[in-house]
Amino acid sequence: MVKILVTGANGQLGSELRVLSGGYAEYEWFFADRSTVTLDDLSLLEKQLALINPDVILNCGAYTAVDKAESETVLANTINNLAVGVLARWSAANNVKLIHISTDYVFDGNSATALDENAVTNPINVYGKTKLSGEQSCLENNPEAIIIRTSWVYSSFGNNFVKTMSRLMQERERLNVVEDQIGSPTYAGDLAKAIVVIIKHENWKSGVYNFSNEGEISWFEFALAIQEIGGFDCEVSGIPSSAYPTPAKRPAYSLLDKSKIAAIFDVEVPHYKESLRKCMELMRE
Template sequence: MSCILVTGSKGQLGSEIAKISKDYPAFDFIFIDREEMPLEDTEEIISFLNKTAPNLIISAGAYTAVDRAENEKDLADQINHLAVATISKWCAANGAKLIHISTDYIFDGTSEIPYKESDVSAPINWYGETKLRGERAIEHNLIDAVIIRTSWVYSEYGNNFVKTMLRLMRERESIAVVNDQIGTPTYALDLAKAIMKIIESNKWESGVFHYSNEGEISWYDFAFAINELSSLNCAVNGVATDQFPTIAKRPNYSLLDKSKIKKTYDVIIPDWRDSLKECLQILKN
């Protein structure tokens, strides 16, 4: 039986993979978080991997606090870059495959058409920089790696935009949401299923792939839909990014071109609104 190790098991993606893992009895899953394998400790990473000897690692654990990363630069780099370098070196030395999750934040957001995998990367915040360093470490160390860049992840688990909006919309009569940052949300359950489709496929094509749900919206559009589909009576007002300053800059445009993953692995990607409805139904129940 093939052993799959999933890092970041308490995060959104790790939790969704754990939820559907029972549907894949051909694999032996090991789910770990920072308690079992602290990503800030290189020796602990190597020790744990030697002990468990997985055939494939899904690297979903990451430092994702985008604003806090500007002040915790060493920690963010350790988790998003140096830990990933260690994992990829171990995979290369032990004949294991790697699926690593990266981000749209490796781009500067100045494009006007969806980003392809081959487009030039130029992060505008430290989180994006550390994720790009992690990608480059993998590409340097390991041939058998699939890197999946994704964007605007949400789910029934953890902290995310959907759950924050639901809370605010119940507490307030009106909220303001930026309307000039364009992209597409990613329902973590959809991404989890796409990852398992790649693993189950009889072909393994390494490289960088993009995945998010289908569509093109702003954060305002996303919030408006959450309000509407949840039948809440909160007024959602669109504002420009400069009215909503954050510590870390965000890309204004981070739409991802998904044609490569669809063509290579026959991945069917749901529309963002259909996936949002599904998640909201789960949260309601």
């Protein structure tokens, strides 16, 4: 039986994969949190991998605190880059399939059209730099690996924009949301489904792929959609990024082109509003 190791099991994507795994009993699933696969302790990591001995690794574990990464550069680089190198080396040496999750933050945000997998990378914050280094470590050490870049991830698990907005819109009369950062959200449940489709696909084609939901919106428009679906009575206004300074700069435009993953793996890419509705219904339950 094929054994699938999922790192970052308690994160949004790991949690969605755990939900999905119930429908795929033909696989043996191993969900690893920080205690079983220690991405910040490289000397332990190889021993842990040998002990679990998977056939497929889904690396959903990452350091994702974008603002904190500006000061915790060593830790962010260890988890997002050096540990990925270890996973890639080990998987290549042991003939294990590796899918590594990356981010739209590898881009500088200066594009005006959807970014495909060959678009020039130029991260503008520490998190993005460590994730780009991780992509490079991944493919250098295991050219057979698959990397999936995603953006604005949310789900009914963990902390994310949808849950925060839903809560604040019930607590406050007014909210300001950044309107000059453009991209597309990703429902982690859709990304989890896409990953399973790739694992099951007869053609394993290595390289970089993009996945997010369809639609081109700002965070402000995303908030309006959350308000509409949730029926929240709150005044939502758009503000420029300059009015909401953060330690880490964000790319102004990071919309991902998903045509490659759809064409090669027949992956379905739902529209963001359809997936948002589905997620918010789950949250209500």
